[in-house]
Amino acid sequence: MILMKDIVRDGDPVLRQEAAKVSFPLSEEDQKLADDMMEYLKVSQDPDLCKKYGLRAGVGLAAPQVGASKMMAAVLVPSEEGTKSPFTDVIINPVIISHSVQSGALTEGEGCLSVDKEVPGFVPRHDRITLRYQDTTGETHKVRLKNYPAIVCQHEIDHLHGILFYDHINHDNPYEVDEGTIMFE
């Protein structure tokens, strides 16, 4: 089971590397990594288990964050009560094949399990993306995402290219975003 002690923190070079493409069929090790990352997100989103294991809650976790420089990330965007999750999958060798001109950003800024300090500011991203990726069976998917699930996937795909969320914050004016940027909770 992945615990906070297994999460690599900012400053470790693995977070600034270009991760390696994953080949199929998945090795046992890669299958376990995928399962463990998704399990982390599930446990971290359960208030009791989160507390029991001392985890920080997350909706995304990329392999470099647990020291594996591989093109793989788990995403579990929780659903509103009773509705289907807007996006849940382990995305392998993901590529953003198209995106909106319009930007989107979280009004509260972004957090990252590998960055212990709060870095205030808006993180401008594409509001809508078309994402192509393989799932753990090797099947290729092409999905269109918008708003929160799109933000989360961009945050995780950045990790696979050695980019951290605060690289996108305008340090002269952290709360400046292009006009027309969609801001959301």
Ligand SMILES: CNC(=O)c1cccc(C)c1Nc1nc(N2CCN(c3ccccc3Cl)CC2)nc(N2CSC[C@H]2C(=O)NC)n1
């Ligand atoms: C500095 N301000 C802030 O962090 C911030 C502050 C307020 C609001 C938001 C919305 C913020 N922003 C932000 N909040 C999150 N969570 C909200 C709480 N949630 C969660 C918590 C408990 C149970 C279940 C769940 Cl679901 C877990 C996820 N997650 C991310 N990110 C950035 S994209 C990857 C994703 C990630 O998983 N980070 C670890 N950003």
